[in-house]
Amino acid sequence: MPSESLLSWLEGRRGLCDMTVQEIPWQHSGEWRYREGALQHKSGGFFSIVGVEATAGGRPTLRQPLINQPEVGILGFLLQHRGGEPHLLIQAKPEPGNIGLSQAAPSVQATRSNYKRLHHGKPTAFLQYFTGDPAATVRADSLQSEQGTRFLGKYNRNMTVELPAALELDLDDAVYRWAPVREVCALLVSDFQINTDARSVLASSDWSALAGGDAPFSRCRGQGGFGEALLRSYGAGPAAEQASDGEILQRLEQLRAAHPFAVATVPLDDQVDWLEGRQPRLLGPAGSFDVRQVAVSSSEREVHSWDQPIVAQEREGTAVLLAREFGGVLHLLFRGRAEIGFREGFQYGPALQDAGGAPSPVPELDAEERLLEAIHRRATPVLSNLHSDEGGRFYRSVARYSIALLDPADELPVSPSLSWMTLAQIARLVKRQGVFSNEARSLISMLLAYL
Incomplete structure (x- = not known):
C-alpha cells in the first residue's frame, strides 16, 4: 500500500486547496465568445467547443458537441534514482473538475497555449527537461489520444524523462514531491488519487525504467494469484500469443476499412435554446453529457482566476477489461471501438x-x-476502482474501471473487433500512437500496481 506520508501529503494539499468553481451563463463570460458556429476563447487559443457530425454510407449517424483542441500538449514525468530506488516527481495539481480538486499529476501537464504563456501567467516548471535539455534522457515519448467521445482528434505527447541522480531540482514542496515509483503505482488502484494524464503517461512509459533494476512484475514471483499471472504474461513469447502484434494491428485496419465514417465540423446553431439563453447548458447526444460554463479561482494555478467551458457527465461510466488464461498464460481482451473523435x-x-x-x-x-x-x-472481479476524467476539461466525470477474470472453460465470441493480448504485447503496443484509447490506458495503468 502507499505510504502514509505520500497519502497524507496529497490529502493535505486537498485540505489547503482554495480553488472555487461556480457555474455561470456562458453569455456572462469575459473570455469566451460564440463566433463562426463555435464557442471560442477570445485569444483564439486554448480550445473551442464545436459541433461535429459523423456520416456513414452518406447518411448522418451522430451529431454532437466536441472539444476541439488541435494543439499538442506535453504530459510528462521526471524519473530519478534516489537512494537506489526509482522515484517520480509528482505534482499535486488542482483542476476545477477533479473529485477532491487536487489529484496526483505528472511533473509537467501543460497545453501548448499554457507553456507558451498565452494566459500571461507563470511559466511551466521543469518544461526544459521535456524539450531537449542535455541533462535529460528520454525513456518514453509517444503521441496518445484523449477521449474520442469528448475530444475531436486530440493527441498529447506522453513522456517519461530520466534525470541524473546527482541533479537537484529547486522544488516548491507545497506543489511537487518525489515519490517512489512503487508507491505511485500502488495509488493506481485507489479511488480518485492519480489523475487521467498521469495514468496515461505511466501506462505508455517504459515499464523496465519504472521498475529500476528489477524486471517488471518480478516482485510477484512465488506469490501466486493475479500478480504472478501478470509476471508470466509479461514474460510470454510468441508461442503463447493468441495473435501476433501484426495481426492485432491488422484487425484495427480491417475495422477501419469495413466501417468507414466521415466526420465534419458543423455550427452549433441547432442548439437554439442554449444560444438564446433559455437553456444554460449545451447538450450532448442522448443525455450523455452537457457543456457548462464555470468561473474558477485558485491561488495555486498559473493565473488566479478565469472562466471556461467544461464537460459534465451526470451518470457514472464504466470501463471493463476481461482477462483469461490460455495455456496457463494470462491474456486481456480489448475491443476495437469506433468513437467520433x-x-x-x-x-x-x-x-x-x-x-x-x-x-x-x-x-x-x-x-x-x-x-x-x-x-x-x-466473471470474477479482480480490480475495481473509481477514477475521474481530466479535471481541466471534465467536471466531476466519474467512471468505474474494473478488471474481471473469466473461467478458462467459458466459451467466448470470435469477432474481428476482439483481440486477446498478453501483457508483453500490451507493453509493446501501448507505446504506439492510435492503438489504445484513453480508457484502455487507464485500465492498463492499474496493472502497474503489481509492478
Whole structure:
C-alpha cells in the first residue's frame, strides 16, 4: 500500500486547496465568445467547443458537441534514482473538475497555449527537461489520444524523462514531491488519487525504467494469484500469443476499412435554446453529457482566476477489461471501438465501456457489447476502482474501471473487433500512437500496481 506520508501529503494539499468553481451563463463570460458556429476563447487559443457530425454510407449517424483542441500538449514525468530506488516527481495539481480538486499529476501537464504563456501567467516548471535539455534522457515519448467521445482528434505527447541522480531540482514542496515509483503505482488502484494524464503517461512509459533494476512484475514471483499471472504474461513469447502484434494491428485496419465514417465540423446553431439563453447548458447526444460554463479561482494555478467551458457527465461510466488464461498464460481482451473523435476511426478500448451513454458513430456494432455484458456477469472481479476524467476539461466525470477474470472453460465470441493480448504485447503496443484509447490506458495503468 502507499505510504502514509505520500497519502497524507496529497490529502493535505486537498485540505489547503482554495480553488472555487461556480457555474455561470456562458453569455456572462469575459473570455469566451460564440463566433463562426463555435464557442471560442477570445485569444483564439486554448480550445473551442464545436459541433461535429459523423456520416456513414452518406447518411448522418451522430451529431454532437466536441472539444476541439488541435494543439499538442506535453504530459510528462521526471524519473530519478534516489537512494537506489526509482522515484517520480509528482505534482499535486488542482483542476476545477477533479473529485477532491487536487489529484496526483505528472511533473509537467501543460497545453501548448499554457507553456507558451498565452494566459500571461507563470511559466511551466521543469518544461526544459521535456524539450531537449542535455541533462535529460528520454525513456518514453509517444503521441496518445484523449477521449474520442469528448475530444475531436486530440493527441498529447506522453513522456517519461530520466534525470541524473546527482541533479537537484529547486522544488516548491507545497506543489511537487518525489515519490517512489512503487508507491505511485500502488495509488493506481485507489479511488480518485492519480489523475487521467498521469495514468496515461505511466501506462505508455517504459515499464523496465519504472521498475529500476528489477524486471517488471518480478516482485510477484512465488506469490501466486493475479500478480504472478501478470509476471508470466509479461514474460510470454510468441508461442503463447493468441495473435501476433501484426495481426492485432491488422484487425484495427480491417475495422477501419469495413466501417468507414466521415466526420465534419458543423455550427452549433441547432442548439437554439442554449444560444438564446433559455437553456444554460449545451447538450450532448442522448443525455450523455452537457457543456457548462464555470468561473474558477485558485491561488495555486498559473493565473488566479478565469472562466471556461467544461464537460459534465451526470451518470457514472464504466470501463471493463476481461482477462483469461490460455495455456496457463494470462491474456486481456480489448475491443476495437469506433468513437467520433478518433482520427483513425477505431482504437482498441476496453472490452466493455459506457461513457455516460455516449452513442457510437457505428451503431451496427452495438450488439457485440450486449453479448460481452452477459459474459462479464459470470466473471470474477479482480480490480475495481473509481477514477475521474481530466479535471481541466471534465467536471466531476466519474467512471468505474474494473478488471474481471473469466473461467478458462467459458466459451467466448470470435469477432474481428476482439483481440486477446498478453501483457508483453500490451507493453509493446501501448507505446504506439492510435492503438489504445484513453480508457484502455487507464485500465492498463492499474496493472502497474503489481509492478
